[in-house]
Amino acid sequence: MRPVAVIGAGMTKFGRSEWPLLKLMNVASLAALNDANLGDVKVDGVVVANMGAARLNKQTAIASALVDRLNLFPAMAESVENGPASGASAFKVGYQAIASGMADVVLVTGVEMMRAVNNLEVTDFVASLSHPEAEYIYGVTLPGLAGMFARLYMERYGVTREHLAMVAIKNHANAMKNPYAHIHQTVTMEGILTAPEAVVNNPPIAEPLHMFDCCPVSDGAAAVVLATQEIAEKLGRQVVRVAGIGQATDTHAVHERPDPTELTAVRLAAQRAFSMASLTPQDIDVAELHDAFTILEIAESEEVGFFKKGEGHKALAEGVTSLGGKLPINPSGGLKAKGHPVGATGVAQLVELTWQLRGEAGERQVENAKNAFACNFGGFGNNVVATVLTREG
């Protein structure tokens, strides 16, 4: 297997796009390609991550369309649909193509344009990843699964709504330092939890989860350029090496898991990624976790091995995961505040980590970050991809 590096990264601002789907992809892709500054080196592979273009935007085969717009012929190209884990899955496919020798330079672009349809339609679209006969028919949506998970988890580990609010407050504050974030709005404990007005400010979405526990619905695109480490060095780039990728799956219906508070696929994906990278969770300097719901940031921070089970909320309360803490989590603002265009999310996490490792993250820079970790969570934890990136030198 040949070593693979990230040599370019770029994204659009997340939020509500006035641009059509393809333009979002073009802009993010060009940002990553310009960042990679390839010169004569040709892109010979394109992988697009997307979950809903067929349904939400009535557009299919968008990888071929991207090749056309960017004039990357005759590069091989395909789209990857793997639910909310599409982004990191596409990254993995790009990695495999290069590591195996099938390609030398691959563009990985994640995109989603969710605000093309109304909120009801979006909620239903995302809910369609749940089990059709055992979950979806009951009106189960992703917030519904997260709410049931949160109730059990909080009862078992003593996590309170205050802890959940801390995740939101932290990630909204981080997003204030990220010009690409969907939401630029600080929130306070008073405003979302303790003031009498909080019942109106922060209404329930799926008890015990409230509005500020849930990510927004976003449009956006993110892209990275992958290449052999040899090409990366030849181009004179700071090498951000793909040190490890792990993926694991779990049952489709959440209730079938032996313990529904365990995110087994998260744990296994992380273990595999760390093992491939020959690193441990303690080696990580900065992480992007899939906080589609605040409870998930806490639960994932335990499952991937940063903290013991039931200790994640304590680390959070102590500031360990804040910018300036020992292990900053979601410096980008996370899905919670940076936004969650589903197909783009996994790629955007890796764009953020590439910037962090290259020291280009501006006000939200984690000092001297060398090893970075991302968890991209598909379904309700039934398909998870973990990635470890390492700065060389």
Next chain:
Amino acid sequence: MANVDELEALLRPPELEMPPYPPKVITLASGEKMVVRQLDREEVPILLEAIYPLLWVERDYYDIVSARLFGELLAYKRYRVKNEYVLVGLIDGLLAGMVNGHMVDEKVGMSYHTLTIRRGLRVGSHLFAAKMEYHMDFLNQEEVLIVAESPIGFRRWMIEYPLQKKYEVPHELGGGPSWVLNKETYLAAKPRLVSGSRPVSTQLLTGAQTIVLPEEEKIVAQVLGGKGGDK
């Protein structure tokens, strides 16, 4: 209403007695304090200025809401709607949103519009709730007739309260079937939808005396909710 000549008096719909809306202050999710207070007729022009750039924003039906509100504000200024009122939400004096409506008679209120400029902080919800509070708690009406012009409005008002259908009564906005908030539904929804405290401190009230408008581009950008594309 000094110097109203006879013809003008005929043109004005006869007014019922209407106690003012006592101002209140609401702590928002951001921790910012929003003062909700009634608008004076002399302040109408500044709201028109705020609304003007939104007349062409199709997103979330801002165009029709703005255009109708524009007319209703003029009608308020010139006494052309019976017992009309306008409430505004102000954060450090900055206009965050507005709502309006009027009294049909002593018992029935008619809700007109809710327009939010500062989005993402439930300002619209707070202001709509303040409007219901005005009709129910201060004008002591029995019901408020409501109609939604946008899906957001429908989801928010019709389902969140939830309102009852009163389809036999056409709503003044477009003549479509009305939905109604009655006293019982109001009291049930009040604890989770109506908030804020009184009295408002002199300092906050003073700060909310003069309405300040955000820059025009900011109004449009906020309403569009963070335009996608380049930073």
Next chain:
Amino acid sequence: MDEKVYGARCKDCGKEMYPAHARCPECGSENLEPLEITGEGKVLTYTDLYALPLDYEQRYLRLAIVELDSGLRATGQLLDEKPKIGKRVKTTVGVVRKSGDRKTHGLQFVPL
């Protein structure tokens, strides 16, 4: 009402499952028979869901995962005014979703 909800039982090893799979999660056998999901159990977790998909017009929907006494678990709608983790319930079958004229039947849990 003749509407029923089915999982499956493995004819080779006896493993019960809900929902049904194409192969037995225990022994891998494809030799499965339908198993009616019914009985009593206790609430494992629940939520009041306000972010509803298409087809629902109410303010919220109460959903639960119930652990049946048989050991099987099921997701369904919880028809209980006073829900609590651990509370005893039993299964019923009712209309859980209406899409236009199409009615879908499924599990509803009611307190004992």
